[in-house]
Amino acid sequence: MERVLFLGHTGENGELGRAALEALHAAAGLAEELGCAFDAGLVGADVQKAANNIGSCGASSFFAVSGVDFAEARYGSDVLAAEALCRKSGATIVIAAGTSRWMRVLAGAALRLGGRIDTHATALGAGQGAVSISRWYYRQRMEAQLSRAVRPWIIVLEPGSAPAWQGEEKAAALVDVPVEVTDAAKRTSFAGYRAPQASEQTIRPDAELLFVAGAGWTKKQADGNIHIEEASKLILDFMHKSNASLGSSKSLVDLQGEGQAVLPFLTHLNQIGQTGATPRHAKGFATCCHGEEPHVVGWRFINERRAVNTNPNCGWAQGKADVLYVADAFAVMAKVNELLS
Amino acid sequence: MSKGYHIVVCGGIVPDPLQRLEPVSTPSGPALRNEMMLPAVLDPWAASALYEAAALAKKMPESKVWLVAAGPKAKLQQVMMVTGQKVPFELVAIDAPAGGFTESFAVAGLLAAAIKSIPGLDYSRLLVFGGWESASRGAGSTLQAVGELLEISAQFQGVDELAVAEDGSFTVLERVEGGRHQVSKCSAAPAVLGWATGNLAEPPNNPQVGMANMRAIMPALQKAKAEKLSAEGLSFQHVALPAEQRETRIVKDTPVDVIANEIVDWLRGAN
Ligand SMILES: Cc1cc2nc3c(=O)[nH]c(=O)nc-3n(C[C@H](O)[C@H](O)[C@H](O)COP(=O)(O)OP(=O)(O)OC[C@H]3O[C@@H](n4cnc5c(N)ncnc54)[C@H](O)[C@@H]3O)c2cc1C
Numbered sequence: 308m309e310r311v312l313f314l315g316h317t318g319e320n321g322e323l324g325r326a327a328l329e330a331l332h333a334a335a336g337l338a339e340e341l342g343c344a345f346d347a348g349l350v351g352a353d354v355q356k357a358a359n360n361i362g363s364c365g366a367s368s369f370f371a372v373s374g375v376d377f378a379e380a381r382y383g384s385d386v387l388a389a390e391a392l393c394r395k396s397g398a399t400i401v402i403a404a405g406t407s408r409w410m411r412v413l414a415g416a417a418l419r420l421g422g423r424i425d426t427h428a429t430a431l432g433a434g435q436g437a438v439s440i441s442r443w444y445y446r447q448r449m450e451a452q453l454s455r456a457v458r459p460w461i462i463v464l465e466p467g468s469a470p471a472w473q474g475e476e477k478a479a480a481l482v483d484v485p486v487e488v489t490d491a492a493k494r495t496s497f498a499g500y501r502a503p504q505a506s507e508q509t510i511r512p513d514a515e516l517l518f519v520a521g522a523g524w525t526k527k528q529a530d531g532n533i534h535i536e537e538a539s540k541l542i543l544d545f546m547h548k549s550n551a552s553l554g555s556s557k558s559l560v561d562l563q564g565e566g567q568a569v570l571p572f573l574t575h576l577n578q579i580g581q582t583g584a585t586p587r588h589a590k591g592f593a594t595c596c597h598g599e600e601p602h603v604v605g606w607r608f609i610n611e612r613r614a615v616n617t618n619p620n621c622g623w624a625q626g627k628a629d630v631l632y633v634a635d636a637f638a639v640m641a642k643v644n645e646l647l648s
Numbered sequence: 649m650s651k652g653y654h655i656v657v658c659g660g661i662v663p664d665p666l667q668r669l670e671p672v673s674t675p676s677g678p679a680l681r682n683e684m685m686l687p688a689v690l691d692p693w694a695a696s697a698l699y700e701a702a703a704l705a706k707k708m709p710e711s712k713v714w715l716v717a718a719g720p721k722a723k724l725q726q727v728m729m730v731t732g733q734k735v736p737f738e739l740v741a742i743d744a745p746a747g748g749f750t751e752s753f754a755v756a757g758l759l760a761a762a763i764k765s766i767p768g769l770d771y772s773r774l775l776v777f778g779g780w781e782s783a784s785r786g787a788g789s790t791l792q793a794v795g796e797l798l799e800i801s802a803q804f805q806g807v808d809e810l811a812v813a814e815d816g817s818f819t820v821l822e823r824v825e826g827g828r829h830q831v832s833k834c835s836a837a838p839a840v841l842g843w844a845t846g847n848l849a850e851p852p853n854n855p856q857v858g859m860a861n862m863r864a865i866m867p868a869l870q871k872a873k874a875e876k877l878s879a880e881g882l883s884f885q886h887v888a889l890p891a892e893q894r895e896t897r898i899v900k901d902t903p904v905d906v907i908a909n910e911i912v913d914w915l916r917g918a919n
Contacts, residue, residue: 380830382803407824411805414789418753418796423881426787439885444748445663446783449671449889451678451749456881494802498831501821510827516915549915564849575808575845576827581665581783582692582845590915601665612894613914615907619900626893630914632907633900642908647915 309438310345311338312398313366314389316380316408317351322360326404326466333431333469334402335364340433346370348392348484350385352378355481362477370395371481376488380408382415383492389416391486399458400438402431405465413461422459429468446581447607466512467587467608503574509546509553510576516551517588517609518542519579521596523616525568528637535568541640542570548647552588554579554605556596579605594636598622615639651816652710653837654770655701657737658759658778658794659694661719661727661746663687665783671887677879678749678887688723690731693779697843699851700810701777702735708812713737716762718755718875719746725869732861733853739865740766741872748784749884754877756793763798773837774798780805780842788842795840802839804832808846 313334315327323331331347338345347366349357351373358369372388389412393401403409405426417424429450430441439454440462502508524538546553555570555577562569578584581601591609596602598614599622606612606627613630614623623631632639663669663686670681680686690698698715705711714737717724721743728739740762744755763769763776776795781788788805795803806823813819816836821829823844899907 380824381832383801386801407806407822407830410788411803411822412792414752414787414792415796415803417789418756418793423753424787424789426789444671444785444887445669446665446786448669449887451671451887452885454883454885456883492801494836495832495834498819498833500824501829501831503827508827512826558845560845560847560849574827576823576829578845592911592915599666600668604665607890611914613911615911619898624896624898626896628896629894630897630899632902632911633898634902634904634907638904639907639911642904643911643915646908646912 309341309343309399310397311341311343312393312396312401313345313347314392314401314403314409315347315349315357316406317349317354317357321351321353321356323357324404324406325471326406328471329466329469330402330404330464331361331364332472333464335472337400337402337431337433337438341436341438346396346398348396350377350388350392358479358481359476361472361474362479363475364472368396369479369481370484372484372486376493379497380411381495381497382412383495384488385412386415386419387486387488387492389413390419391484393420393459395484399460401459401461403461403463405463409463413463417459417461420459422461423455423457424461424463425453426463427465428462429465431462431464443607446604447585448604503572503576509572511550511552512586514550514552515589516549517554517586517591518545518549518551519554519556519591519593519596520570521556521594522562522567523595523636525570529635533568534637535570537637539570539572541637541644543572544644545640548644552586553577554586556580556602558582581605593623593628594640598627603627652708652712652773653704653775654712654773655705655775655777656714656716656763656766656769657694657698657701658716658776658791659698660691660717660782660784661688661723662691662783664689665692670889673887678884679747683747684720684723688727690727691779691782691784693781693783693843693845695731695850696846696848697777697779697841698731698737699735699848700843700846702737703848704810704812714740714766716740716742716759718742718744718758721869721872724872728865728869732865733855733858734851736857736860739868741868742875743872744875745877746784748786750785750877751879751882752785752787752789753793754879756790756797758875759790760794760797763794771838775837776800776840778842780807780844791840791842798838800838800840802834804839805842806844807841808844810841
């Protein structure tokens with residue numbers, strides 16, 4: 308008989324984030340499919356509020372590892388917390404969200420537990436009583452369905468792959484799981500977050516639209532000149548008006564290495580593709596980007612796709628976009644911005 | 649006391665990302681069609697780690713860089729002909745299957761054993777580098793497991809920057825949600841750092857570095873032990889390419905106003 312554990316950590320506001328609620332939804336659903344019990348295991352400075360928020364989820368127990376040592380993400384302490392919660396619950400299947408905090412430690416925890424881990428799972432289920440998951444290989448180029456016999460099996464669910472759990476708030480009785488954080492585990496200390504130097508946040512995971520600014524914006528245009536300032540203005544203007552999330556092609560270091568100009572507001576984290584991100588948005592709009600495979604693998608989870616490119620034979624034309632507008636993006640975006648005003 | 653680091657970079661090989669990949673099933677599980685024929689490259693994020701390692705070693709006298717790579721010997725040799733031209737390192741080769749469908753913990757076991765066997769490796773100055781995720785399995789689990797097997801509890805993933813202070817402590821920037829970096833301070837080595845892109849472009853080929861590296865690369869490849877990877881209890885039900893090929897509508901020779909209007913309608917959800 309399987310036993311399922313949902314693992315969650317609190318965010319900066321002391322609550323579970325959306326990705327965690329998605330993992331909870333998946334965990335509760337899997338337990339129901341399997342006809343088995345499930346527990347919740349929570350990590351954070353103080354997890355009572357988070358536990359109460361999900362108090363009616365049906366978990367048999369709410370285990371907690373909490374205290375100042377667990378306020379922030381750190382490998383040494385988080386791996387202990389995850390390990391302790393898994394041992395306490397005795398779960399055979401552990402489900403957590405693919406947050407940066409969990410992604411950093413859960414493989415280490417799986418190894419300590421003598422179990423296995425799969426990350427970036429996009430679906431899970433229990434057809435004929437056997438748990439299986441789907442995940443992508445080779446940077447979203449092919450999808451596999453797999454199952455495992457070794458337990459515990461930690462399954463890290465890709466954010467955006469399941470609906471978020473919703474339910475009534477209810478006081479949850481926490482079972483504290485003591486964890487001793489050794490000095491060795493505390494060699495690392497959290498020193499804050501660093502936001503991009505740009506004056507504004509351009510990465511918005513919840514946005515409906517992904518807007519990609521390709522390297523073409525910084526290349527010589529028909530008049531033989533580069534128009535960085537105009538490009539920056541058009542892109543930022545569109546960002547304000549559309550509330551889109553901003554993606555880039557190529558890595559910044561590639562561009563700088565090639566001696567190319569770069570748009571000042573782009574950071575590493577804007578990059579989409581092979582060595583960048585694979586975000587989820589309902590729509591994607593690419594401008595001045597060729598649509599080569601190492602870029603387009605990052606669009607796996609973008610539903611509707613349109614592109615503007617001066618080249619009718621660019622990658623987008625090869626079945627990668629729904630619509631390709633063969634036009635000058637400078638002119639098109641100036642008009643789009645005007646219409647959105 | 650020396651201030652330099654012993655930096656061990658774990659780096660696998662993957663098919664060139666510009667190649668078309670197709671899964672096939674084999675008696676030992678899924679694999680890629682013509683896998684041995686596909687041109688391979690050093691896994692891109694591991695390559696970032698290698699360049700960062702070399703740059704750090706250059707800054708810190710008495711440092712040394714090793715590259716521990718597991719993969720089929722012939723493929724490793726092909727990749728080393730290119731990678732060996734980039735930055736100085738000593739290769740530790742493991743002749744083992746590579747590819748996305750192999751088990752991460754099994755690979756980690758081989759890597760950790762190879763690291764332990766490096767003569768004269770000083771754990772108090774050890775930094776284990778690698779890519780935070782591979783371009784094949786993309787699991788982000790191998791380096792964590794290597795760290796665990798070496799009992800290193802200072803670990804960082806999605807690293808874009810490492811800054812070492814005078815006293816041997818260092819500051820790490822790791823990618824987190826919402827386009828931000830988490831800043832952490834760590835008092836001392838040993839540590840595991842899974843690199844994302846970092847801040848260094850691919851170095852140009854340097855024939856002198858190439859010649860110096862090659863002297864050790866060929867013997868390392870010859871010495872590489874053939875290893876198997878276990879996949880206990882893992883079964884793949886199917887592996888498939890997405891069916892998705894879109895019917896692209898190409899709009900050309902159309903006035904900008906018309907295009908812009910159509911785009912705005914689409915953005916507003918009207919079509
Ligand atoms: C190991 C590896 C990893 C990689 N990882 C990534 C990755 O993660 N993400 C990524 O994106 N790439 C990645 N690449 C690079 C990828 O192969 C392409 O080189 C890259 O995507 C090209 O970016 P681009 O299309 O923006 O630029 P370019 O190829 O320079 O194309 C610019 C485009 O802009 C168009 N253009 C120019 N001016 C205008 C205008 N006024 N109006 C309209 N269109 C215009 C041009 O027609 C052209 O198609 C990787 C490559 C390798 C080898």
